[in-house]
Amino acid sequence: MGLTLISATPSPYARKVRISLHEKGIPFTLQTEVPWDSTTQTPQHNPLEKLPVLIDDSGKGEPTSVYESHFILEWLEAYYGPDQGYKGILPKGKADELLAKQVQVVADGVADACVLMFFEKQRDQPSKEWIARQERKVNGGLKALSRWVGDKEFIVGDELSLADIAAGTVLGYMKVRYPTQDWQEDYPNLKQYSDRLEERESFKDTKPYPQKISDKIV
Numbered sequence: 001m002g003l004t005l006i007s008a009t010p011s012p013y014a015r016k017v018r019i020s021l022h023e024k025g026i027p028f029t030l031q032t033e034v035p036w037d038s039t040t041q042t043p044q045h046n047p048l049e050k051l052p053v054l055i056d057d058s059g060k061g062e063p064t065s066v067y068e069s070h071f072i073l074e075w076l077e078a079y080y081g082p083d084q085g086y087k088g089i090l091p092k093g094k095a096d097e098l099l100a101k102q103v104q105v106v107a108d109g110v111a112d113a114c115v116l117m118f119f120e121k122q123r124d125q126p127s128k129e130w131i132a133r134q135e136r137k138v139n140g141g142l143k144a145l146s147r148w149v150g151d152k153e154f155i156v157g158d159e160l161s162l163a164d165i166a167a168g169t170v171l172g173y174m175k176v177r178y179p180t181q182d183w184q185e186d187y188p189n190l191k192q193y194s195d196r197l198e199e200r201e202s203f204k205d206t207k208p209y210p211q212k213i214s215d216k217i218v
C-alpha cells in the first residue's frame with residue numbers, strides 16, 4: 001500500500017523523483033531494477049517500458065501507474081503539493097515556473113543524449129557521426145545550464161526548485177557516466193553548483209551509481 005517507485009541506480013530521471021519525494025517528506029517503497037534486462041517489471045506498468053514509474057496503491061481505488069519523470073513530478077505537485085501541505089518544487093509565478101520547466105527540458109535532453117551515446121559506444125561499429133551529434137547536444141545543454149546557473153545558489157528564486165533538481169541530477173549523472181568528462185573544467189560554476197547540491201540530504205540519499213546490465217542491448 002502507498003507509493004512505490006520503480007527506479008534504477010544510475011537513472012537521472014528516477015533520481016529527480018526520488019529527490020522530490022525526499023524533499024516533500026513523502027514515504028515510498030523503492031523498487032530498484034535494471035530496465036534493460038528481461039527481469040524488469042516496467043512493461044507491466046508503462047506501455048513505453050521505461051522507468052521511473054510511480055505506482056500509487058494508496059487505496060484510492062485501482063493502483064495507478066504514473067510514468068515519464070517530468071509528468072510524475074507534475075502529478076506529485078498536484079496531489080502532494082503546497083495545497084495539500086507539502087513542500088512545493090515549482091517556483092511561484094508563471095514565468096518562473098515556465099523557466100524551471102525549460103531548465104528541466106534541457107537537463108533531460110542532456111541525459112537523453114548521454115544515454116544514446118552510452119549505448120552507441122557499445123555497438124560493434126559505433127557511428128562517429130551519431131556520437132558527435134549527441135556530444136553537441138550535451139555541450140549545448142551544459143552551456144545553457146551554465147548560463148542559467150551563473151554564480152547563483154539556485155537557478156530560479158532563492159530556494160531549491162524543479163530547475164535545480166533537474167540540473168543537479170543530470171550533472172550528478174555525468175559524474176557517473178562521464179567521470180573523465182572535462183565539463184567540470186569547462187564550466188567551474190556548474191561544478192561548484194553540483195557539489196553544493198550534492199551536500200543536501202535528498203541528494204546524499206540518492207547518489208547514482210552504475211548498474212550491471214546482463215542482457216545484450218545493442
Ligand SMILES: N[C@@H](CCC(=O)N[C@@H](CS(=O)(=O)O)C(=O)NCC(=O)O)C(=O)O
Nearest residue numbers: 008011013035049050051052068069070
Ligand atoms: N523520458 C523518460 C526517460 C526515462 C528513461 O530513459 N529511462 C531508462 C532508464 S535510465 O536511463 O533512466 O537509467 C529506461 O527505462 N530505459 C529502458 C528503455 O528505454 O527501454 C523520463 O524522463 O522518465
